[in-house]
Amino acid sequence: MSTTRVCGSLLIAAGPAAAAWLAAQPQGAGERVGDARLRAHLDGGAQARREGGVLALGLHDLIAGEPAHAPIAAAQGRNPVEVWTDWRGRFAEALWDGDTLTVASDHFDSIPLYYLEAPGLLLVATHLRALLASPWCAREVDPLAVYHYLNFSCIPAPATICRGVRRLPPGSVLRWRDGRIDIERYWRPTYTEDVDGDEDLRARELAAQIRASVEAYRPAAADRWGCFLSGGTDSSSVLILLSRQRPDVRVPSYSIGFEEQGYDELAYARIAAEAAGSDARYGTVGMRQTLEMAPRLADFYDQPFGNASAVPTYACLALARGDGIRTMLAGDGGDEIFGGNERYAKDRVMQAYYRLPRPLKALGGAIGRAVSGGRMRLLNRIGNFVERASLPNPDRFYTDDSFASDHYDALLTPDFAAQAARDASLQALRDIYAEGQARAELHRLMYLDLMMAIAQNDLVKVHGAARAQGVDVRFPYLDPALVEYTGGLVADYKVRGLHKRYLFKRALADVLPQAIRAKKKHGFGLPIAVWMKEAAEFRALVTDTLSSRRARERGWFRNDFIERLLREHVAGAWDYSAPLWALLQLELWLERHIDPN
Template sequence: MCGICGKLNFNRQNPVGQGLIRQMMDVIQHRGPDGSGEFLSGPVGLGHRRLSIIDLDTGAQPMSNEDGTVWVVYNGEIYNFHELRTELEGRGHHFKSTTDTEVIVHLYEELGDQCVTRLRGMFAFALWDERQQRLLLARDRVGVKPLYYTNTGKSLLFGSEIKSLLVDPDIDRRVNPYAIDRFLTYYYLPGNETLFEGIFKLDPGHYLTVQDGRVSVEQYWDLHFDIPSSPPSFDEAVDGLRALLSRTVKDHMISDVPVGVLLSGGVDSTGILSYATQHADRPMHTFTMGFSGANFQDERPYAKLASQKFGTIHHEISMSANDFREFLPKYVWHMEEPVCEPPAIALYFVSQLARQSSVKVLLSGEGGDEAFGGYQTYRNLLTLEKLKSAFGPAKGGLRLGFQALGHAGFKRVGNYANLVEPTLAEYYLSRTATPYTPFNQLKPELYNSEFSALLGIQPQVMPTHKLFEQMNGQPRLNSMLYVDTKTWLPDDLLVKADKMTMAASVELRVPLLDYRVLEFAASLPLHYKVRGRELKRILKAALVETVPQQILNRKKTGFPVPYDDWMRKDMKDFVFDTILATNAGLDSYFCKEALTNLLQTHQKGKGYSKEVFSLLVLALWHQQFAGLSPSV
């Protein structure tokens, strides 16, 4: 796990300076505290920060082929690099290290840009072809590893983090106002835009090439829901999934340093632990987080149960409201974009605990819900769509029924009244949002007239609408899984997972998001995943013999950080002062009176925790990134 950065000037007579590349590397030192390296050749400069995981002695980067005509900087892990190396050696390639990095160089010599199709793992890399004077950037299929870039017209800059790009004095920090609105619509930022105009994410499953000043982006992978006409029986599919998970977790444990497991107390992380202990050659370390204070839901008893079941060396840490508040500015600095993910802060602290315990690699259960249908949202909306079909022209009565239940105190059920008329593609933005979530209802009063007028000039096409169009004709469950795999996963969960673990200089691996697992899940009949009230049916069936029943059958809770209570009590003054501060930058978008009213309403416990946290991180983002000093 590492950090990469670099610059390519389109004018070949304009060399890239060593000073700039070193500054770009220095700002992401946390991603690779074990070493650094650079490659400079006329118009191109590549930089690398190293976190040593595989081949601790000879795996330094940048790395080249035998004659120094192909150079690469790379962040990630290639889990099939042993078989690729054997194949490449059979074709006459000579290796000078035992690292997975060198496989990319020689595979490129054989296949060119299509080398990415043979790589199984998480990766973001930049490869310079000296002979062709050509740059190749690539990102893994699901987007586990981030990669940002900007085209100034004179050069292309790239990096694992936006901060590297901002080091260049030619980069303007212009805020993208449409991205502000999109963040407040989704509570994260889906798609390839960032909050900076002209700075983009390379989409998952894509590669970018630059030659003679021409920049081109191509897609090399997508998730297809192709269910065979004669699918395996449920029991056969369960056996197949068990074998696949065993192989995948084994591959994800490849490392020359200790590997641990991040336990949330849920099914997915416990399932990963069950397979990891089968393949471990030393005692496994496990890590979990709890929270200081009374009346907070605590995952630690379930994590401890899993630890005892599998005989791990278990570590726990507790986070207080003060810990949470003090880390918030650093959370925003490392995330680089406002994302409504309070659990990310807990992830940092538990990753720091792992690092202090000499564990540099953590396995996580991220992705099981998106692959196998684990969110209650899926079940509830599928039920809603069935009711809408059953009521047909009488859907107005269904809406009135939902409204009546809402007035009777069933607030969550009452919320479905707004979803009766629109189609799933019109109302499902992601598992975090619909057009009727609070921010989308509050915008008319929150936005000031100038910002509202600006947004009206260029109506936005939501990225999720485009994805639904691509899934036209597919069952509703598959459509929701596809939308979340393409947006929620890379742009919220995975960017949080990468940025927070790397802030602690720890590598996080996600076996359930191996593309073979995703493709296997996508090929299954729908009822293998969701049936009635059963969620993740096949995954739970595959784990029933190993995961304790108390964990397998418990209600899904996520990672319940008590931030709502903290923001209304311990952090009240900090929240008000930060959001309403003159240097928060929010007066460019919002009416101050409306912001104050929202904060006061939240203080009364009226359920605006996500909205207040989103405004809080947006204010902190402006203080740190929008033209001010980018440091904490």
């Protein structure tokens, strides 16, 4: 095991012109290494080492593997991919042998790696802003990336907000030699679906795999560490398992609730904390704190980020950092490997409708169109269900994230629409869905979620907030060994009928309190829907920002449509708080990082 602080930073300038540019920049904090052909700036936990003529640069928090092994392999003429594939944990690594620069993201790209190519040079950085400051970055916004953002609330790799800057996808290697780039994927989740049979035996095996993963990710006793605790099954199980591993140690846990009732799971978090004997801390996020934090989020994230749960995530990390905590453990990924997402069960219902005879579906479609479109939310939901259930996957799955596609003509100006095709985001999702090598449709959806909802959204959210607080985060349920094991389980062990996490709940029946096993999935959503509807101050932030002179001059969106969204949200016709928040964060980020001062 090798641990450094993965919330540090790394900037690599390859090629004589790039190396000279970096050498001329004020050094500030951190360390400079390299020569006239490649220079690097390392800060925080980033480290440099030389092994057999190979310079290795990276950030590492490894549960299994040693940073020295990859450069040693390269120096011996072996492919370092063989080393990276077997690593467990988080890393961003670069190797330079004097001719070739090889850069690797970890299995889920939990530490982003951005790169910019120009004739004779390559820049690589863990922070996008480091590339924005270079003379080779035109700082031009990519409309297609903006369009993806409006659909997904994030910008999926390899795209970035800036033309000419790319982001390395999960489990990928970039090689740069003689001015040419080659990228390959070295790892993807696989679904062999060959583990079936006696359920009691399989439940015991899964329990052993989960315990092994969680216990392996336990930080050293000398570290100040704790656990996220939302009250959900994943964070609760991680906390309780770690507490049982060392009953003599009270594990700190951190939970965030909201002033509005019904938006958090603090009651369940208290049940889990009591079951674990945790040293539990609880905090609250309200509207005023969110108003103050909304503009600051632009500084936490390399790119526009529209997931509102970034606010309570940051608040939770701030609470932990105030206690001196330097490492947190999170339950991210559990839904996507055990079968816990609500939409997996919902998709089963939609799939049943999709398989109906064509005349019945035609009748259902006519009814759906007839009842939707007004201001009665229930009727709108019926129409929405019928429309979505009439599609195959992944198109059906995409309808959870298709705001800009759904309102393409009403939202986008003709000039913007000419640069982003209506189906561009859907096609990006189809491409990822096609990568998933699985027989069961559920597993293809779970693969899609791991590559999108986890790698492009959840991990971006947590890493950005954690980096702002100087805290590292570990994700035991994204351990490649555990992901591979669960990929072998048949789909029926994940979702049986409409019962989610079927085998997981059996496996951890003696770990999770009954109240947590039986509760409905809640999520970690900020009550922005209530604030936009009821608080004039919150609406003013949205309207003032989105109708500002700068926002209008961009010429991207139709302002009258955005005003209509807010009116309909206030009237209760539909919940448009998520797209309105995403539009707000997009504009605040552009004002902060792209617009001239």
